[in-house]
Amino acid sequence: MPTPSPLCFSPSQQVPRLLAALLLLAVALLAGCAIAPPRTDDPLQKVNRKVYAFNDTLDKAVLRPAAVGYRKVTNPPVRRSVSNFFTNIQMPITIANDLLQARPSQALGSTGRFLINLTIGVGGFFDPASKMGLPLQTTDFGITLARWGMPDGDFVMLPLLGPSTLRDMWHYPVDGYFFDPLSIIARTHYFNYGQYYLPQVLYVVSMRSQLIDAEGFLQTAYDPYAFLRDAYRQRRLYMLYDGNPPADVIEKLQGVDQPGFDPDELLEQQKQWEQQHADSKSAPAKD
Known part of the structure; x- marks a missing residue:
């Protein structure tokens, strides 16, 4: 029996670190919509699931x-x-990629936001730019490649880093080496005990702490791996189209344009699983 995808679409706006994909849960559940059929375009799924299990184990043992x-x-x-500080200090990544995408107006807006928060916002610990009408907009080198026509390729679950694609994974070395101020400071300054890595460690812990309240979504998902995979793809699609992807693109990702699509059947399968899941939780533990 096919597995119904746990995803639906909502127009919303990377926290690219270990288990940062949990943040996608809130994005994926913002609004109700048609249930999508199971994904069949995941040729690396066998390996991806093993990496996901490794990441999950490491998260439970260390990061959480x-x-x-x-x-x-x-x-x-x-x-x-x-959180405000780390969001602002990484704005040069967005500014650089806005320029690479030939979007000068977006680069100008991101630069203004960065400078306002850096100065009036006391180093970025406060966010006066949002109150002044400069909302946070982020992009990266993966989106840059997409805007210049590169297909996303197969979905991959990266060790420590979480969900990505063969295209999007390139934003880690490119953005990290050339545009991320924290990374630049870490490799250009020498300290006896590696103190320059402390901000990056604090960043990861800070981001992970924001996701604790959303963990319940993942724990009740029909298939946590598939949930994160589809949520990641959905979020990247909305980033690529500035939150407003064309209807045909949405239908293609959801699979509703495929022959034999039956949302009622998928909904019934989802209800059956939820009932079984509830029964297994309420059943008394055996000695």
Whole structure:
């Protein structure tokens, strides 16, 4: 029996680190819509699932405990300020890629946001730019390649980094080496004990701490791997089209343009699984 995809579409706006894909859960569940059929274009699925299991194990053993501890020793205003700082310090990635995409107006807006938050926002710990009508818009080298016509290629689950594609994975070395201020500082400064990596560690822990409240979505997903895979593809599609992809592109990704598509059948399968899932949770544990 085919597995119904746990995804539906909602017009929304990368947190490119270990298990950062959990943030996509909120994006994928913002609004109700037609259930999509199971994906068949995942030739690397066997390997991807093993990598996903490795990432999940590592997250539970290391990153999640660190994020929980971080939340215990900080309050929401502090965590918000730390998040604002890292969001702003990485704006040069967006600015550079806006220029590479031949979008000067977007680059100008991102530059203005970066400078306002860097100065009036006290180094980026506050976000006055949003209140001044300069909303956060992000892009990366994967989107740059897409805008110049490169297809996304097969879906890949990267060790430590999470979901990507054969095209999008190139944003890690390119953006990280050329445009990410944290990476540039780390490789151009020498400290005896590697202190230059501390901001990057704090960034990862900060991002992971923001995802704790969304973990329940993943735990109740029909297929967590498929959920993250399809959520990633959906989010990248909306990024590529600035939040407004054409209807035919959405239908192609959802699969509703395929012969034999039956949303009622898929919905019934989803309901059956949810009932089985609820029954297994309520069943008493055996000795």
